[in-house]
Amino acid sequence: MPNAAEDICEIGRRLYSRGFTAANDGNISMRLDQERILCTPTMTSKGFMNPDDLCVVDMDGEQISGHKRRSSEVKLHLEIYRQREDVNSVVHCHPPHATAFAVAREAIPQCVLPEVEIFLGEVPIAKYETPGSQAFSNSVVPYVKHCNVIVLANHGTVSFGTTPELAFWYTDILDAYCKVLLLAQPLGPLQYIPDDKCKELLTYKQEWGYSDLRIYGPDAGCNVCGHQSFRGHWKEANVDRRAFADRQETASANSNVSLSSADIERIAEKVVAKLKTQ
Ligand SMILES: [Zn+2]
Structure with a gap:
């Protein structure tokens, strides 16, 4: 050969x-x-x-x-x-x-x-x-x-x-x-491609014959950028978002939308965790 x-x-x-x-x-x-x-x-x-x-x-x-x-x-x-x-x-x-x-x-x-x-x-x-x-x-x-x-x-x-x-x-x-x-x-914080534009990309991807869990997976069609098919394995691999805030956090920081109580709880948890490491 x-x-x-x-x-x-x-x-x-x-x-x-x-x-x-x-x-x-x-x-x-x-x-x-x-x-x-x-x-x-x-x-x-x-x-x-x-x-x-x-x-x-x-x-x-x-x-x-x-x-x-x-x-x-x-x-x-x-x-x-x-x-x-x-x-x-x-x-x-x-x-x-x-x-x-x-x-x-x-x-x-x-x-x-x-x-x-x-x-x-x-x-x-x-x-x-x-x-x-x-x-x-x-x-x-x-x-x-x-x-x-x-x-x-x-x-x-x-x-x-x-x-x-x-x-x-x-x-x-x-x-x-x-x-x-x-x-x-x-x-500064990453600016993400909006979800509807990402869905457009996935449509092209599908047309060109590329596989993607965000097209075929169990949660296909939902929020593309928050999909994270592999998140279930993050804990055992000690993987997380430490340096790059995820899309939702960046979006909240950039707009005046009011936060839900779940958002506030999640942010408070992060602040407390951060304070504990200092
Ligand atoms: Zn090697």
Whole structure:
């Protein structure tokens, strides 16, 4: 499979040149057939790989060929291939801006940039587990069927698609988005795209054949930006909105609408929590 190997090396060069993989970080893989996965080796810079550096493993992670040893993190890739038959390539790396959200465990805001809504949608943060362990591979299972990129708490990102190029794009889009969010943060609260305009974006998304829980999920059609399909997992992953206020809070702060007693109670709780940490 000379083209598959060349494709992986090309994506490796892009990851390294974008600063997504320091030293020997990161790994890339591609499905060769139902039983075999082509993947990158351990202890090798992803920016300087040759096709014959790559390894072939079976679906249990046993190495079939290649003179270098396969990465221990390939088990994460295998879990994604098991869960998603449509996925043919997986990219794992440590892009700095998205990884900033991973270490702060800050939920990725939604309804800020149209392209992000179309190509990514809601981006989950999987709970922290030791890299290479089975628990690490399992940490993505709650999300993997409903997205194309996952932030790994205190670690990095993993993205997946039909081709290595697409798998890389999803990480690239996420990191560029996280960079914009971090640049915007000192300027003041985020201004969100109104809900009706977000519904328009979801209509396009549906027409173009992209999946999104906010179109198909159990609460589809409700408040798009407050949807947060993955909020149920925030607690176990210690994810929250700490740096970026959610849409409702920003809207209240920007208007003179009177607050409901539930709003006041929620804000009071936050103020008390904040005071306790000082
Ligand atoms: Zn890693």
